Amino acid sequence: MALLTVENLTVTFPSRHGSTNAIENVTIHVEPGEILGMVGESGAGKSMTGAAIIGLLEPPGHISSGEIRLEGERIDNLPPAAMRRIRGRRIGAIFQDPLTSLNPVLTVGDQLIETIRAHLPLTKEAARERAIDWLRRVGIPAPEKRIDTYPHQYSGGMRQRVVIALALCAEPRLIIADEPTTALDVSVQAQIIALLRRLARETGAAVVLVTHDMGVIAETADRVAVMYAGRIVEVGPVAEVLTHPRHPYTAGLMASIPRIGPRPEILPQIEGAMPRPASRPAGCAFAPRCPYRIDRCIAERPALRGTGAAQVSCHLAEEIPV
Numbered sequence: 001m002a003l004l005t006v007e008n009l010t011v012t013f014p015s016r017h018g019s020t021n022a023i024e025n026v027t028i029h030v031e032p033g034e035i036l037g038m039v040g041e042s043g044a045g046k047s048m049t050g051a052a053i054i055g056l057l058e059p060p061g062h063i064s065s066g067e068i069r070l071e072g073e074r075i076d077n078l079p080p081a082a083m084r085r086i087r088g089r090r091i092g093a094i095f096q097d098p099l100t101s102l103n104p105v106l107t108v109g110d111q112l113i114e115t116i117r118a119h120l121p122l123t124k125e126a127a128r129e130r131a132i133d134w135l136r137r138v139g140i141p142a143p144e145k146r147i148d149t150y151p152h153q154y155s156g157g158m159r160q161r162v163v164i165a166l167a168l169c170a171e172p173r174l175i176i177a178d179e180p181t182t183a184l185d186v187s188v189q190a191q192i193i194a195l196l197r198r199l200a201r202e203t204g205a206a207v208v209l210v211t212h213d214m215g216v217i218a219e220t221a222d223r224v225a226v227m228y229a230g231r232i233v234e235v236g237p238v239a240e241v242l243t244h245p246r247h248p249y250t251a252g253l254m255a256s257i258p259r260i261g262p263r264p265e266i267l268p269q270i271e272g273a274m275p276r277p278a279s280r281p282a283g284c285a286f287a288p289r290c291p292y293r294i295d296r297c298i299a300e301r302p303a304l305r306g307t308g309a310a311q312v313s314c315h316l317a318e319e320i321p322v
């Protein structure tokens, strides 16, 4: 059984001018120990999918259809108090800016110890030992000394390591990591990615990794879901999708990373902009930017289809040379 399943999830924002769907019919599953990358441009709906899973949609945004299951149990319709418990214990979250996850007036140790004790029946001393252990595991030097210092005494990269320790110390089954390396120096990004990957393997937690960066996906994820204008346009094993992208948008995203872009002459950069939810075209949302479009693409929205591990929503997936 998948650890996380999201079925046909639609998130709607009502407004005076009629409601819009920020994401539509999003279906994903993640197995224990697996990292699912969600990639796409800003506004594609990646963060919204993550927020819906952890029950932190900003009102008036709400789930208007679909369901979310964690270890088989529905979690999309739980009362707020029950969802809060799940958030600390069974789902951990890592966001872009470590300062939003850390309390500046508490020492790193106090925050770790408090979180550990909220979830595990340990004495203060035992929880402190465990906190030191976690700091060591995420690569903080001299953890027995650093445990009594404050978040502002850490560099950005070290602070994000602390956030990862804080997200993992309650031993969650699922981790939602939203742009966990975007705010960090390039040299530090690779270390944090390697750390996340190792810890997912070691703990058997499933990870949903939200990023706009195909390079991060290539180095971290097992499978990837490419989002465009609120929908998944291609999903499958990273090895398959990145070597044989079948959606022109996936190919375009990949051409933006020179190291692994397949053929730079195809969509070297994708001209134009993603449509906003209220002005999405009736057919394929990518059609206005797609160099291969035919009349059918404008008239008819392609369904996600495919046999085997990978699926794609493009009428021309079998024909175009991406």
Ligand SMILES: Nc1ncnc2c1ncn2[C@@H]1O[C@H](COP(=O)(O)OP(=O)(O)OP(=O)(O)O)[C@@H](O)[C@H]1O
Pocket (backbone or CB within 6 Å): 013, 022, 023, 040, 041, 042, 043, 044, 045, 046, 047, 048, 049, 058, 061, 212, 276, 277
């Ligand atoms: N309060 C809101 N009311 C209406 N629509 C919203 C609101 N907040 C976000 N949206 C819409 O939801 C869609 C998805 O946004 P989301 O932040 O999930 O995208 P994203 O792919 O994660 O981008 P980013 O990388 O910028 O976070 C966007 O089209 C956005 O316009």
